[in-house]
Amino acid sequence: MRLNRRGFFKVVGAAGVAVAGTGQNAGAWHSKAPKDPYGCLVDLTRCIGCRKCEEACNRVNRLPPPELPFDDPTVLDTRRRPTDKAYTVVNRYYTGKLDERSKLVPTFVKIQCMHCQDPACVSACIVGALTKKENGAVHYDVGKCIGCRYCMVACPFEIPAYEYYDPITPRVMKCTFCYERISKQGGLPGCAEICPVEALTFGKRSTLLEVARKRIKQDPARYLDHIYGEKELGGTSWMYISGEPFESVGFRPLPAEPIPRLTETIQHSLFSYLWSPALLFALLGGLMWSTHKKQNTSEKGGES
Amino acid sequence: MMKTLDRARTKRVAALVLLAFALVARTAAPAPAAAKAEKLSPPQGWVAPDRQRAIERAHENVPFVSQVKDECFVCRQQRLRNEGYGIDDITDACFLLDSPIIKKRSDQYMPVRFMHSKHAAALNDCTVCHHLRPADPQGKETSRCVACHRQAFDPRHPDRVGLKAAYHLRCIGCHEQMHKGPVDCLGCHDKNVPDHNRLVELPDHPKPSQVTVECLRCHKRQGREMLKTAHWLWRGNSAYTMGRRKEVQSGKGTNAVNNF
Numbered sequence: 001m002r003l004n005r006r007g008f009f010k011v012v013g014a015a016g017v018a019v020a021g022t023g024q025n026a027g028a029w030h031s032k033a034p035k036d037p038y039g040c041l042v043d044l045t046r047c048i049g050c051r052k053c054e055e056a057c058n059r060v061n062r063l064p065p066p067e068l069p070f071d072d073p074t075v076l077d078t079r080r081r082p083t084d085k086a087y088t089v090v091n092r093y094y095t096g097k098l099d100e101r102s103k104l105v106p107t108f109v110k111i112q113c114m115h116c117q118d119p120a121c122v123s124a125c126i127v128g129a130l131t132k133k134e135n136g137a138v139h140y141d142v143g144k145c146i147g148c149r150y151c152m153v154a155c156p157f158e159i160p161a162y163e164y165y166d167p168i169t170p171r172v173m174k175c176t177f178c179y180e181r182i183s184k185q186g187g188l189p190g191c192a193e194i195c196p197v198e199a200l201t202f203g204k205r206s207t208l209l210e211v212a213r214k215r216i217k218q219d220p221a222r223y224l225d226h227i228y229g230e231k232e233l234g235g236t237s238w239m240y241i242s243g244e245p246f247e248s249v250g251f252r253p254l255p256a257e258p259i260p261r262l263t264e265t266i267q268h269s270l271f272s273y274l275w276s277p278a279l280l281f282a283l284l285g286g287l288m289w290s291t292h293k294k295q296n297t298s299e300k301g302g303e304s
Numbered sequence: 305m306m307k308t309l310d311r312a313r314t315k316r317v318a319a320l321v322l323l324a325f326a327l328v329a330r331t332a333a334p335a336p337a338a339a340k341a342e343k344l345s346p347p348q349g350w351v352a353p354d355r356q357r358a359i360e361r362a363h364e365n366v367p368f369v370s371q372v373k374d375e376c377f378v379c380r381q382q383r384l385r386n387e388g389y390g391i392d393d394i395t396d397a398c399f400l401l402d403s404p405i406i407k408k409r410s411d412q413y414m415p416v417r418f419m420h421s422k423h424a425a426a427l428n429d430c431t432v433c434h435h436l437r438p439a440d441p442q443g444k445e446t447s448r449c450v451a452c453h454r455q456a457f458d459p460r461h462p463d464r465v466g467l468k469a470a471y472h473l474r475c476i477g478c479h480e481q482m483h484k485g486p487v488d489c490l491g492c493h494d495k496n497v498p499d500h501n502r503l504v505e506l507p508d509h510p511k512p513s514q515v516t517v518e519c520l521r522c523h524k525r526q527g528r529e530m531l532k533t534a535h536w537l538w539r540g541n542s543a544y545t546m547g548r549r550k551e552v553q554s555g556k557g558t559n560a561v562n563n564f
């Protein structure tokens with residue numbers, strides 16, 4: 001039996017799934033989401049694309065100055081992702097909506113870390129450098145980070161960025177939800193504080209859901225009846241309401257299931273009984289033994 | 305020859321003066337109107353007569369209308385009209401949209417000098433902006449924005465926008481809808497430029513190069529950008545000069561030595 005890398009993962013994966021299937025009573029998965037977190041409601045029908053939020057974020061987080069100034073309108077011509085130098089970016093979408101003069105109406109979308117209620121990045125972090133705080137922020141502790149970048153792979157919104165240019169002390173960079181600022185009484189995230197039209201509403205997540213529902217109910221022609229982030233992946237602290245379909249402004253349709261629920265269930269069932277690692281090692285041992293034997297025979301065959 | 309010319313000129317001037325007098329004599333109103341038409345921008349150092357009052361008003365603390373009666377725009381408009389309220393009741397030409405509530409959070413721009421009576425006259429409908437009234441059924445006045453719209457994200461009124469957002473949403477929303485009026489920051493605001501008297505450090509009689517260096521101390525990016533413009537290079541497209549679009553080939557971009 002020849003065992004290449006892919007074959008190895010197949011076998012291990014199959015074993016894992018088999019164990020997960022049998023381990024129903026191995027302790028059901030519990031959400032670790034905070035009960036009453038803060039959140040932010042982004043109202044895409046209000047955003048005017050002024051990028052003041054980017055500027056404020058840059059200032060309060062002491063990020064390096066951008067290549068092009070914040071009031072340069074050409075920046076919006078390219079679609080951007082958050083980077084290690086910009087925790088949040090505003091993108092412009094033309095969804096085909098026209099005004100009464102038949103001119104295309106842009107929709108502006110600010111993106112940053114969603115501060116998921118059950119974050120995949122936290123679950124993926126093997127040293128606990130990322131944690132979901134009681135106030136809703138998904139917090140990064142550079143002192144614990146070993147630079148494995150699992151969080152970057154795990155995040156369904158492709159948010160965490162990495163300081164690749166820095167070989168000595170690289171950090172994972174993502175929106176902090178202005179953790180220090182909002183921990184203070186009356187503190188606001190830099191971006192929500194500056195937004196001239198309150199396209200970003202800061203408050204308790206439960207209150208924001210009510211506000212969002214009220215806005216949708218009071219003006220059904222303006223909004224779609226969907227709060228993105230209410231249910232997506234078990235809920236996120238940052239939520240969006242929009243007048244344009246979310247798929248057309250860069251949001252992926254996502255299931256209501258939190259990602260850690262699946263991954264942690266597999267993992268935990270795998271290690272829930274002592275026999276499962278034992279079984280795994282027995283299996284691996286068996287594989288090694290058989291391959292080794294075959295190699296030996298083929299080597300012997302080569303000699304004779 | 306000289307004399308006749310002079311006489312002709314005196315005559316013309318006299319005629320003009322007479323005409324002006326006649327105009328002033330006939331009605332008092334058209335004369336300032338004519339003077340206004342001549343000069344579009346106010347002279348240096350001019351301040352609006354009601355400016356001081358506008359500043360004071362902007363900092364007044366208006367009692368908080370905690371309970372407001374929701375009334376549909378049309379009903380409200382009708383009621384105001386029935387009660388005899390109209391644009392004639394507006395006594396202030398200018399409002400300074402300034403408030404400690406806004407200043408507390410950010411101070412990037414100068415406050416807007418809002419032409420209140422002009423907007424009222426153009427819209428002829430107070431309820432476009434003043435959408436709610438005091439809860440008191442006897443209260444006839446419209447509420448000022450700041451009566452309800454105060455600090456943003458007030459947990460007691462989570463669905464109520466703050467003062468800054470109330471202004472911006474109403475102004476920009478309406479301007480966009482009517483395709484009239486500015487929708488960009490600098491269309492309404494002046495930039496809040498810090499006092500350069502205190503920032504600039506120069507000797508008493510500076511050399512031109514010293515001034516340039518001092519400017520570049522803070523405005524490095526603008527300096528870099530300037531180096532790419534036609535003003536600096538003396539070279540490049542001149543899209544509006546027919547037949548001479550790429551004519552100039554010598555200058556700081558090519559063969560000149562002066563670099564200041």
Ligand code: SF4
Nearest residue numbers: 113114116119121155
């Ligand atoms: S958006 Fe990504 S980085 Fe932010 S909390 Fe969720 S999984 Fe983590």
Ligand code: SF4
Nearest residue numbers: 057175176177178191
């Ligand atoms: S919450 Fe703070 S870190 Fe996150 S985008 Fe806003 S300003 Fe930046």
Ligand code: SF4
Nearest residue numbers: 047048050051053195
């Ligand atoms: S500051 Fe507010 S309006 Fe401006 S781009 Fe950001 S979210 Fe949009």
